Amino acid sequence: MAVAAVVFDLYGTILTIESMRAHVAAAGVPDAAAFVADWRRKQLEYAFLTTLAQAYRDFDELTALALDFTCAQRDTNLDADARAELVAAWQTMPAYDDVAPALRALADRDVPRAVLTNGTPSSARAALRAANILDLLTDVLSVDAVRAFKPDPRVYALATARFACAPDGIVFVSSNPWDAWGAAHFGFRVAWCNRHGHPPEALTPRPAAQLRGLGELAAFVWAPDGAGTTPSDDCRSARRNALNEDADAGKGDIGRSTDEPALTERNTETIRGEEILAGDEERGGDREAAAYGKRGSTTDATEEGGDGTDV
Numbered sequence: 001m002a003v004a005a006v007v008f009d010l011y012g013t014i015l016t017i018e019s020m021r022a023h024v025a026a027a028g029v030p031d032a033a034a035f036v037a038d039w040r041r042k043q044l045e046y047a048f049l050t051t052l053a054q055a056y057r058d059f060d061e062l063t064a065l066a067l068d069f070t071c072a073q074r075d076t077n078l079d080a081d082a083r084a085e086l087v088a089a090w091q092t093m094p095a096y097d098d099v100a101p102a103l104r105a106l107a108d109r110d111v112p113r114a115v116l117t118n119g120t121p122s123s124a125r126a127a128l129r130a131a132n133i134l135d136l137l138t139d140v141l142s143v144d145a146v147r148a149f150k151p152d153p154r155v156y157a158l159a160t161a162r163f164a165c166a167p168d169g170i171v172f173v174s175s176n177p178w179d180a181w182g183a184a185h186f187g188f189r190v191a192w193c194n195r196h197g198h199p200p201e202a203l204t205p206r207p208a209a210q211l212r213g214l215g216e217l218a219a220f221v222w223a224p225d226g227a228g229t230t231p232s233d234d235c236r237s238a239r240r241n242a243l244n245e246d247a248d249a250g251k252g253d254i255g256r257s258t259d260e261p262a263l264t265e266r267n268t269e270t271i272r273g274e275e276i277l278a279g280d281e282e283r284g285g286d287r288e289a290a291a292y293g294k295r296g297s298t299t300d301a302t303e304e305g306g307d308g309t310d311v
Helices: 017-026 032-052 059-073 080-091 099-108 121-130 153-163 177-186 214-221 233-248 281-295
Strands: 005-008 113-117 139-142 170-174 189-193 209-211 268-270 275-277
Touching (some): 032 059, 080 121, 113 121, 121 139, 170 177, 177 189, 189 214
Parallel strands (some): 170 189
Antiparallel strands (some): 268 275
C-alpha cells in the first residue's frame, strides 16, 4: 500500500524535551531532571483534562499553568521573568541527531512529511525553525484546528483530511506510547520510536513497529511487508483533486468557505512558500463537537520523553 504521508509527533519525537533540564538548572532549580518530568507530566494531564471537559486552552497556556503548578508542588520560587523564559525555552529545543537524516531520506523519495502536534501553530513553527528542520517538512498540523488534544481521534483525522487518504495511508511516528496507541486505534500504521526503552502500553492495538531511533524508520516504511511504498499516482491525484474541487467552487483562498467543517486543510501550515492554510478555529471546534460525541472521548494516558513524557 502506498504511503500518502509520514506524520511525526513533535515534542520528544523530533525535539528533545531533555534539553529543558539545562534551562531549569540555569534558573537555579535543584534536581532539574525531576522538575522537568513533573512539569511535563502536569502539562499532559492538563491537556487530557481540558479535552475530556471540552474546555480547550492552547498548549502554550497549559505549559505556563503546568509550570506554575510544578513550582508550587515542589516549593520552588521563580519570578515572573524566569517563568516566562522557561516557557519560551520550549521553542528552542534542539532536534535529535537522527531527525534530519530521516526527513531527508523521505524527501528523496518524494514522501510528504508532516508534524502533527499538540503545540500551537506559531510555537511549533518557531521551534522547528530554531532546530533548523522547518524546511525539511511539508506541513505543520496543529490541534488548534479542532480544539482538542491527542489522543482525541479528531486530531488524527486532521492528517487524513490534509492528505485525502484513509487512515492506513498514514505512517505515524511518535515516541509517546499513549500517542502511538491512540494513532493505532485511529487506524494509522504506527512506528513507535521508543528511544528510552519503555514498556509498551497494555492496550491494543499495538504499534505496527517499535523503533530504537529514526534511523530505523526507512526500513519500516519501505519493508516488503511493512508500511508501504512511496506515494502512488493515485494518492497524489486524490490529494490534488480534493484541493482542486474546492478551488473550482470558488470558496476562498484555500477553496473553502468558513461555514464548512474545519476537519480539512484548515490550520495546516504548508511550509513550502510559507503558505498558511488557516481557518476559523472557533467555529470548527464547535461544529466538530457533535461528531465527537458519536466517536467517543479520549482515554487517559501516561507520559513519554526522557522519562516517558512526549507529545
